[in-house]
Amino acid sequence: MSETASGSCLCGxxxxxxxxxxxxxxHCHCSMCxxxxxxxxxxxxxxxPAQLVVETGADQLARYESSAHGxxxxxxxxxxxxxxxxxxxxxxVDIALGAMLEPIDREPQLHxxxxxxxxxxxxxxxxxxxxxxxxxxxxxxxxxxxxx
Ligand SMILES: [Zn+2]
Ligand SMILES: [Zn+2]
Numbered sequence: 001m002s003e004t005a006s007g008s009c010l011c012g013x014x015x016x017x018x019x020x021x022x023x024x025x026x027h028c029h030c031s032m033c034x035x036x037x038x039x040x041x042x043x044x045x046x047x048x049p050a051q052l053v054v055e056t057g058a059d060q061l062a063r064y065e066s067s068a069h070g071x072x073x074x075x076x077x078x079x080x081x082x083x084x085x086x087x088x089x090x091x092x093v094d095i096a097l098g099a100m101l102e103p104i105d106r107e108p109q110l111h112x113x114x115x116x117x118x119x120x121x122x123x124x125x126x127x128x129x130x131x132x133x134x135x136x137x138x139x140x141x142x143x144x145x146x147x148x
Pocket of ligand 2: 113
């Protein structure tokens, strides 16, 4: 494991380098990630903002304010979603793991917003499955409306 890893958008206009250690890595099942990436769920890892350096294509990075507190940055040329930032946690920037060209320093650790997951997604791993308002709360084993 090297101390940095590089990543890129699909067209290669935006290239960046991340320094480790990372803060966490998680699969996010929220509806905004799903829609933004057109994917069943999105795997993010996070570093402190100073540990992310955009090497080329900073002028190609567009920002979409996806909520009152969060924004998503993507390549304006190819549309690849790369970074997610929130003023609720300015100490970190989330980076789409799928954009990385090299391994990072950890494996995915958990599922967030698991109760918002797409009905057509089946998860077969044994990682913790969290959800609720913050996406990080323990979920009941069975929802009350399911009875039982
Ligand atoms: Zn691109
Ligand atoms: Zn999400």
